[in-house]
Amino acid sequence: MPALCRDCLNDFEQGNRCPACRSARVIQHPELMTLSIAHMDCDAFYASVEKRDDPSLADKPVIIGGGRRGVVSTACYVARIKGVRSAMPMFQALKLCPDAVVIKPRMSAYVEASKAIKAMMLDLTPAIEPLSLDEAFMDLRGTERLHGAPPAVMLARLIKRMRSEVGLTGSIGLSHNKFLAKVASDLDKPHGYSVIGEAETADFLAGKPVRMIWGVGPAAQASLEKVGIRTFDDLLRWDKSDLVARFGGTGERLYHIARGEDFRRVSAHAPMKSISKETTFHDDTSDLEILDGHIWRLSEQVADRAKAKELAGRVVTLKLKRANFTQITRRISLRDPTQMTDRVYREARALFDTVADQGPFRLIGTGLSDLCKADGADLSGDLLDPDAVKRGKAERATDSIRARFGSDAIMKGRSLR
Amino acid sequence: MKISIERATLLKAVSHAQSVVERRNTIPILANVLIEAEGAEVRFRATDLDIEVVDKVEAMVERAGATTVSATTLNEIVRKLPDGAQVTLTDDGTSGRLTIEAGRSNFSLATLPKEDFPVMATSEYSANFSAKASVLRRLFDKSKFAISTEETRYYLNGVYMHVSESEGGKVLRCVATDGHRLARIDADLPENASDMPGVIVPRKTVGELRKLLDDDDMQIAVSVSETKVRFATPEITLTSKVIDGTFPDYTRVIPQGNTRKMEVDAADFAKAVDRVATVSSERSRAVKLSLDEDRLVLSVNAPDSGAAEEELAVAYGDERLEIGFNAKYLLEIASQVDRENAVFLFNSSGDPTLMREGNDTSAVYVVMPMRV
Numbered sequence: 001m002p003a004l005c006r007d008c009l010n011d012f013e014q015g016n017r018c019p020a021c022r023s024a025r026v027i028q029h030p031e032l033m034t035l036s037i038a039h040m041d042c043d044a045f046y047a048s049v050e051k052r053d054d055p056s057l058a059d060k061p062v063i064i065g066g067g068r069r070g071v072v073s074t075a076c077y078v079a080r081i082k083g084v085r086s087a088m089p090m091f092q093a094l095k096l097c098p099d100a101v102v103i104k105p106r107m108s109a110y111v112e113a114s115k116a117i118k119a120m121m122l123d124l125t126p127a128i129e130p131l132s133l134d135e136a137f138m139d140l141r142g143t144e145r146l147h148g149a150p151p152a153v154m155l156a157r158l159i160k161r162m163r164s165e166v167g168l169t170g171s172i173g174l175s176h177n178k179f180l181a182k183v184a185s186d187l188d189k190p191h192g193y194s195v196i197g198e199a200e201t202a203d204f205l206a207g208k209p210v211r212m213i214w215g216v217g218p219a220a221q222a223s224l225e226k227v228g229i230r231t232f233d234d235l236l237r238w239d240k241s242d243l244v245a246r247f248g249g250t251g252e253r254l255y256h257i258a259r260g261e262d263f264r265r266v267s268a269h270a271p272m273k274s275i276s277k278e279t280t281f282h283d284d285t286s287d288l289e290i291l292d293g294h295i296w297r298l299s300e301q302v303a304d305r306a307k308a309k310e311l312a313g314r315v316v317t318l319k320l321k322r323a324n325f326t327q328i329t330r331r332i333s334l335r336d337p338t339q340m341t342d343r344v345y346r347e348a349r350a351l352f353d354t355v356a357d358q359g360p361f362r363l364i365g366t367g368l369s370d371l372c373k374a375d376g377a378d379l380s381g382d383l384l385d386p387d388a389v390k391r392g393k394a395e396r397a398t399d400s401i402r403a404r405f406g407s408d409a410i411m412k413g414r415s416l417r
Numbered sequence: 418m419k420i421s422i423e424r425a426t427l428l429k430a431v432s433h434a435q436s437v438v439e440r441r442n443t444i445p446i447l448a449n450v451l452i453e454a455e456g457a458e459v460r461f462r463a464t465d466l467d468i469e470v471v472d473k474v475e476a477m478v479e480r481a482g483a484t485t486v487s488a489t490t491l492n493e494i495v496r497k498l499p500d501g502a503q504v505t506l507t508d509d510g511t512s513g514r515l516t517i518e519a520g521r522s523n524f525s526l527a528t529l530p531k532e533d534f535p536v537m538a539t540s541e542y543s544a545n546f547s548a549k550a551s552v553l554r555r556l557f558d559k560s561k562f563a564i565s566t567e568e569t570r571y572y573l574n575g576v577y578m579h580v581s582e583s584e585g586g587k588v589l590r591c592v593a594t595d596g597h598r599l600a601r602i603d604a605d606l607p608e609n610a611s612d613m614p615g616v617i618v619p620r621k622t623v624g625e626l627r628k629l630l631d632d633d634d635m636q637i638a639v640s641v642s643e644t645k646v647r648f649a650t651p652e653i654t655l656t657s658k659v660i661d662g663t664f665p666d667y668t669r670v671i672p673q674g675n676t677r678k679m680e681v682d683a684a685d686f687a688k689a690v691d692r693v694a695t696v697s698s699e700r701s702r703a704v705k706l707s708l709d710e711d712r713l714v715l716s717v718n719a720p721d722s723g724a725a726e727e728e729l730a731v732a733y734g735d736e737r738l739e740i741g742f743n744a745k746y747l748l749e750i751a752s753q754v755d756r757e758n759a760v761f762l763f764n765s766s767g768d769p770t771l772m773r774e775g776n777d778t779s780a781v782y783v784v785m786p787m788r789v
Contacts, residue, residue, distance in 0.1 A: 242440075335595075382785070383769055383783060389767065
């Protein structure tokens with residue numbers, strides 16, 4: 001089994017100690033030298049920057065936070081031992097850890113450190129996808145010949161460089177897709193290096209809770225739990241079509257994630273995922289005329305944005321907030337993508353009609369997602385709605401008038417309501 | 418209850434029940450099949466509250482009785498038993514368990530009380546008639562591909578079965594559409610069917626119905642009311658609620674004035690469409706048809722991935738025409754043609770196109786073009 005020393009970067013065949021430097025910081029894995037999708041996550045990034053810049057803090061519990069909302073943004077590992085977590089209200093954190101040193105975030109220092117690390121990652125591959133200042137995906141496929149060393153070695157070298165040149169540590173997750181790479185980087189924190197190979201994927205995921213999936217937060221967990229899905233094993237029992245019927249696009253993603261599959265690419269320029277507009281009313285309303293006017297106006301804004309970006313979407317969403325702040329969202333998938341106000345409005349209006357009696361509302365929004373390029377959009381008409389073609393032409397004509405004479409030059413009466 | 422049944426017979430009934438039950442539901446008994454034994458007969462009943470299916474099989478009934486067990490588990494067990502096995506099902510009525518014995522295998526499954534099993538209310542049917550399996554099979558098989566899956570237009574999520582007037586008199590007609598294509602299939606009106614109310618038969622019911630229609634000459638008893646429809650063979654009874662909605666006036670959709678006629682071998686056409694569509698990976702792949710004097714050129718131009726072109730000999734005598742369609746829709750309607758040439762009737766590149774088999778107007782298809 002291939003093995004790698006994380007201290008001297010020596011690679012060798014099997015063994016718990018490095019034959020060259022006798023270090024015990026050795027990673028062994030059958031697929032170590034072939035995997036190439038990685039996730040790098042800095043350890044307690046903000047706190048580590050502060051400790052680096054003020055060595056007297058080294059052994060003290062450090063909490064970064066305060067500011068406007070009074071929550072913990074990062075806690076160092078010393079503070080974490082006491083139970084302090086990010087996003088925890090500051091008063092609670094200080095109750096758990098009264099001797100903590102609380103430091104206000106110094107964003108400029110963090111951005112600088114982040115830039116330095118990003119530059120090092122760019123030395124490995126151009127395909128990096130930063131998720132925030134302190135974490136990023138890297139796609140190292142095809143870089144072995146370039147660097148003369150497999151991705152696993154280059155990643156270990158990156159961590160060493162980060163430590164010596166920027167004074168910060170990070171954890172590496174190495175796997176065959178983004179989802180598993182991200183999961184792996186979290187397995188052995190801090191200053192860790194974890195590998196999830198293709199062969200062990202199914203065994204690894206068995207019995208794991210679904211909250212492990214990036215993007216499945218408390219709300220998603222609750223709706224999954226409602227249908228009896230708590231673990232990956234539960235997910236595996238579902239057909240793809242049932243998951244899609246129940247959870248839409250997320251369902252399809254869950255189906256693949258449950259099998260350890262994730263087809264998303266590591267991409268430096270994350271494409272726009274959705275376009276949405278919403279508005280909050282001065283006074284809560286359940287007046288259908290007024291709400292219909294808003295749906296039209298918002299649909300128009302969404303479609304305008306889509307047209308400007310030359311995008312079209314397959315999913316129309318409607319969002320409402322009731323007077324008591326509970327939120328309603330409804331979505332519908334179209335077979336063909338659209339960028340037309342008329343379609344967005346009609347779908348959003350149909351969705352609204354199913355919940356119209358639940359007012360009064362304080363907020364309404366419409367959106368377009370599952371975006372694609374506009375050249376495949378609105379190509380075919382509707383047999384059952386022969387006027388749609390005429391309305392589509394009218395909309396294109398309206399658009400060109402507005403492009404020439406300003407957006408107020410011509411508008412639908414209903415948008416004035 | 419104690420009964421003994423041959424494995425193959427049991428498997429047929431149980432697998433049928435299993436396909437109807439909701440696999441994931443919050444009401445546990447809906448996952449179960451109700452087994453009722455009486456005389457020399459056992460009835461297997463399953464429902465998802467919208468569809469109910471009852472399979473009647475002959476069996477050795479040693480002790481009459483009834484119980485319910487998980488349809489999926491029972492199906493799995495029976496499926497894994499060896500061919501030709503004699504299966505004995507016993508429920509002593511007190512232990513809350515059903516034992517299943519076959520050879521040296523012995524299983525025991527948890528039961529739920531039969532009293533809790535929801536039996537679909539019997540209703541008055543306003544029309545009862547009989548139709549050959551082959552006739553119903555043609556009506557539904559040729560229309561079901563056009564059923565919509567769109568939730569907002571739920572009234573399109575099924576096949577509209579109704580009585581209609583055609584050139585040759587009254588017909589039994591099935592129509593399905595999703596707004597992009599439409600299928601309209603006619604059959605001779607069976608005796609006693611003329612008073613039938615039009616009903617929208619849901620997609621799942623259409624799927625279940627298909628299992629009753631394998632034997633060409635089997636007479637299927639059909640019963641229809643405003644809210645329900647029932648299809649029955651001597652062994653199987655399928656009862657289903659119909660979709661509560663109004664099917665749109667599809668007659669307006671079927672073009673009457675399309676005069677540009679193209680006649681083509683359907684199989685050759687379908688293969689050619691399939692071939693040229695390969696170069697595009699888009700979900701809605703557009704194929705362009707260029708027609709001129711007995712010549713059809715099919716082409717696909719996908720700027721990102723490539724282009725393809727193929728020429729076909731057709732019968733076409735009208736002026737030049739270029740029109741685009743979704744490749745999948747073209748393939749689907751072309752594959753409905755099984756005897757003669759496919760006849761396409763076009764108007765302009767923006768208008769719906771009609772397709773039928775030869776001069777046969779008992780099956781017509783309409784497809785909306787795409788801008789290309």
